[in-house]
Amino acid sequence: MAPMIYTLYGFAIFFFVFWCALWIVHLIAIFYGKYRLHSKFTSQPSDTCYFGVSILKPLMGVDPNLFTNLETFFNMNYPKYELLFCVEDDTDPAIMLVKSLMEKYPKVDAKLFIGAAIVGVNPKINNMHYAYEATAYDFILISDSGIRMKEDTLQDMMNHMTDKIALVHQMPFSADRSGFAAALEKIYFGTAHSRVYLTADCIKVNCHTGMSALMRKSVLEEEGGLKTFGCYLAEDFFIAKSFMDKGWKITICSQPAIQNSGICDIHSFQSRLTRWAKLRVAMIPLVTIFEPLTECMVIGGFTAWAVGVLFQWDSFAFYLVHVLIWFICDWVLLTIVQNGSLPFNKFDFVVGWLFRECSGPYLFLHALFNPTIRWRTRVYKLAWGGIAQEIKPRIKF
Ligand SMILES: CCCCCCCC/C=C\CCCCCCCC(=O)N[C@@H](CO)[C@H](O)/C=C/CCCCCCCCCCCCC
Numbered sequence: 001m002a003p004m005i006y007t008l009y010g011f012a013i014f015f016f017v018f019w020c021a022l023w024i025v026h027l028i029a030i031f032y033g034k035y036r037l038h039s040k041f042t043s044q045p046s047d048t049c050y051f052g053v054s055i056l057k058p059l060m061g062v063d064p065n066l067f068t069n070l071e072t073f074f075n076m077n078y079p080k081y082e083l084l085f086c087v088e089d090d091t092d093p094a095i096m097l098v099k100s101l102m103e104k105y106p107k108v109d110a111k112l113f114i115g116a117a118i119v120g121v122n123p124k125i126n127n128m129h130y131a132y133e134a135t136a137y138d139f140i141l142i143s144d145s146g147i148r149m150k151e152d153t154l155q156d157m158m159n160h161m162t163d164k165i166a167l168v169h170q171m172p173f174s175a176d177r178s179g180f181a182a183a184l185e186k187i188y189f190g191t192a193h194s195r196v197y198l199t200a201d202c203i204k205v206n207c208h209t210g211m212s213a214l215m216r217k218s219v220l221e222e223e224g225g226l227k228t229f230g231c232y233l234a235e236d237f238f239i240a241k242s243f244m245d246k247g248w249k250i251t252i253c254s255q256p257a258i259q260n261s262g263i264c265d266i267h268s269f270q271s272r273l274t275r276w277a278k279l280r281v282a283m284i285p286l287v288t289i290f291e292p293l294t295e296c297m298v299i300g301g302f303t304a305w306a307v308g309v310l311f312q313w314d315s316f317a318f319y320l321v322h323v324l325i326w327f328i329c330d331w332v333l334l335t336i337v338q339n340g341s342l343p344f345n346k347f348d349f350v351v352g353w354l355f356r357e358c359s360g361p362y363l364f365l366h367a368l369f370n371p372t373i374r375w376r377t378r379v380y381k382l383a384w385g386g387i388a389q390e391i392k393p394r395i396k397f
């Protein structure tokens with residue numbers, strides 16, 4: 001009987017300690033977010049020394065927002081940059097769109113690269129390869145197709161590129177768009193996601209998501225260039241890891257990334273989160289145990305049981321108070337990340353938050369039991385460690 005009691009108490013203590021640690025994570029995210037995000041910096045006059053930046057834009061297909069998203073790159077307030085658009089397929093309608101922007105802004109240094117190399121299995125790396133080989137400057141910005149830039153975003157990123165830093169990334173967030181799916185996306189990126197992202201950046205753990213990342217080309221070249229990471233689907237994580245292994249630091253900049261894809265529905269959003277979860281599980285197996293425990297509803301349940309065992313507290317009342325305080329912390333964090341008025345009201349937030357918190361653990365389980373990864377037109381499987389293998393030839397639409 002005694003071993004059984006010890007085991008029960010052992011689990012109860014573990015859940016209670018883990019729960020306490022999660023509140024520290026909440027506090028770190030809130031205070032660090034307030035301190036790091038949206039900080040005012042003095043804009044440098046355009047004649048001061050700014051290093052040139054080669055911006056790689058991997059494109060695949062068009063969506064209703066692509067034109068305006070890409071246009072923001074032609075209107076940036078940064079003295080020296082080139083735009084390198086990469087399109088894999090010569091029948092891709094994105095080509096016409098890029099050409100029309102290049103005609104509209106003839107003074108902006110922009111080039112279009114059509115055709116992908118086969119340097120690995122990662123289609124984004126394959127797509128960017130020729131453009132990467134042609135980059136003219138010492139700094140490379142990899143920027144996904146759905147990203148919008150403000151006029152001063154590149155300047156903000158470059159301001160964070162100090163001597164010991166080799167990679168500056170934007171914390172993922174999303175644009176103000178209408179509809180429930182858009183609210184859900186904003187709620188996820190502004191709460192559960194930014195809580196981990198900000199904490200990881202604060203304690204210097206690699207959490208790099210590569211949708212908008214400025215890096216030193218010289219450091220990338222020491223690793224063999226972008227192609228070295230073509231064997232991974234999560235090239236972002238491994239690029240940052242290799243930089244950190246060499247002693248370089250990575251950091252977020254003050255502006256979160258504005259994701260503004262024109263395709264915004266619950267199914268695509270959830271497929272994307274599931275795909276990312278599959279990548280994390282393959283790269284860091286411990287995630288399998290710890291990630292579900294970071295979910296409000298899951299850890300709340302376990303800890304409600306634990307406090308009943310340890311302190312004889314009312315588990316149900318504890319659970320309700322736990323969810324309420326978690327909810328308030330998430331609201332506070334979201335307002336910090338948004339830094340302005342939200343495009344939805346508090347009722348929408350309650351509904352979106354509950355939906356996200358209840359569906360999160362289910363999506364994670366779904367990812368665990370369906371490890372095959374579908375990314376755009378291709379299907380992959382991952383080996384432990386993150387090496388990817390394409391298992392079905394490309395589907396042409
Ligand atoms: C000792 C290991 C403990 C692991 C604890 C794991 C807790 C993770 C909890 C939630 C995960 C949230 C997701 C974070 C954003 C990742 C988005 C993403 O998957 N992006 C991929 C695609 O672009 C990219 O390749 C992966 C990037 C890195 C993922 C690293 C995840 C681990 C982060 C550990 C942070 C520790 C902070 C403590 C928080 C409880």
Ligand SMILES: O=c1ccn([C@@H]2O[C@H](COP(=O)(O)OP(=O)(O)O[C@H]3OC[C@@H](O)[C@H](O)[C@H]3O)[C@@H](O)[C@H]2O)c(=O)[nH]1
Nearest residue numbers: 058059060123124127144145210211233234235236376
């Ligand atoms: O087959 C493909 C798929 C994607 N891409 C490009 O890769 C970028 C990201 O694609 P998606 O928006 O579909 O995917 P995500 O937003 O989930 O990407 C994210 O997760 C996977 C990582 O490798 C990426 O760095 C990260 O940004 C886009 O610019 C897209 O055009 C290709 O060029 N070819």
